[in-house]
Amino acid sequence: MKWALGTWELTCTGVFFGWLLLYKYLVVRRRRRGGLEDKPESIGPPRGTSGWPLIGETIEFIAAGYTSRPVTFMEKRKSLYGKVFKTHILGRPIIVSTDPDVNKVVLQNQGNVFIPCYPKSVIELLGESSILQMNGGLQKRIHAIVGGFLRSPQFKDRITKDIQKSVKLTLSSWLDRENLRQPLYLQDETKKITFEILVRLLMSVEPGEDMEFLKKEFMEVIKGLICLPVKLPGFRMYKSLQAKERMQKMVRKIVDDRKTAMEKNEAKISGLPNDVIDVLLRDTGESDGTQQRLPLDFISGNIIEMMIPGEDSVPMIMTLAVKYLSDNPKALACLVDENDKLKKRKDESCEEYAWTDYVSLQFTQGVISETLRMANIINAIWRKALEDVEVNGYLIPKGWCVLASLTSVHMDEENYQNPDEFDPWRWEKSGVSVKSNKFAPFGGGQRLCPGLELSRLEISIFLHHLVTTCTWVAEEDQIVYFPTVKTRRKLPIIVTPR
């Protein structure tokens, strides 16, 4: 018995030390892999929980997305663990930041330590050479030339005329209908306007057969953004990739024709490019020192991929602005007043509208900012750390994804008084500014949306002509936030002439 006990004791001691050694080995190996061994003791990964095995906290995350306050998921964890916490959602462990200063550092991306980190289906659809996924010098080059074109006053002069034309045509088609009592679905109507503008500025295709083809195929493409990433016949991803290929053929032909025309007229090429295809074709690679022109396949692929961030965002903000205004008659009256004054000035002077007329409407800009704050289309930005990074006292370990939550910042009482209230006047107060890092609907840093000014211009033109020519009554509808922000019934409105 004694012998048996001794052996038992020996075995236990052996097992104990064995475990100790194994544990030490595993921890050291994990630390080495993560590169943590040189970090001071005080800095650690953020606190939080991984939730259930495999699914983590995904169910709570999605459930919050279906309520009228999707930020409750973030708020609950923020109160338990602080503004930056870890969780496990949508199949991966992730660090969530609701802190504007941390978000700023992540988006600024000094030293190129953070790269985009999209769900697998998005990665499959975009392809590696899409501006949304590429990194380093090439991303900076494309971002700079496309952004420079879209921000240029000459481009804004020209696109203002196109937007006005589209908006006026759409509004008169609404008012010319036989049965004005029949509701229009604003979410669909605004998409028609903005899709045509987007296609025109990217590749100068006019309304007609080609436009309809692009519209149809593009709708197929975006259906695959959130789906199972299986590329087999019958699966959604397969259908979307096929549609992208059909689009690619058409866009490639436009690029080829344009290139041939450019080569014939090489000497005469000057002045403002017609569209983003021209911008990309003309670029000689001087800015990044490569002195290399962009391959034609790369150009046609990127033209399609640039439609993805531009397609849904602007019409959704137009629709939501109308929804918020319908629910806030005082704000609507102020908007009408400001826009009526501009219209009167223009009528009296017989001057054409300039883009600067629209963007200098202070209250209208407040309405747009407030809509973007309350219903951010891109509610968070996903990044992955390429190495261990310390941000404001938190360690983001190599390989971890960071979700910089924009909505949490926009809906935080610390940043905005009564954040759940639609209050366009708040943008007139001191201390509230669209330039603050507490307001980032268009992201920030290296990837700040190049369509920012264009989007504001489009929405301003739409609101101006809507409120100066029509009145409307909106039917009951609700805003839903998952998987993206939209109105449940596409916002039915009954429109009458003013």
Ligand code: HEM
């Ligand atoms: C209300 C409208 C819009 C909103 C709220 C919006 C928001 C954003 C945000 C948050 C990002 C940053 C994504 C990231 O950092 O990963 C972004 C990037 C981008 N947006 Fe927009 N966007 C809007 C309209 C547009 C339009 C109209 C266009 C096209 C003309 C456009 C083209 C792009 C492109 C190409 C990028 C990628 C930039 C890069 O990675 O270098 N966006 N947008």
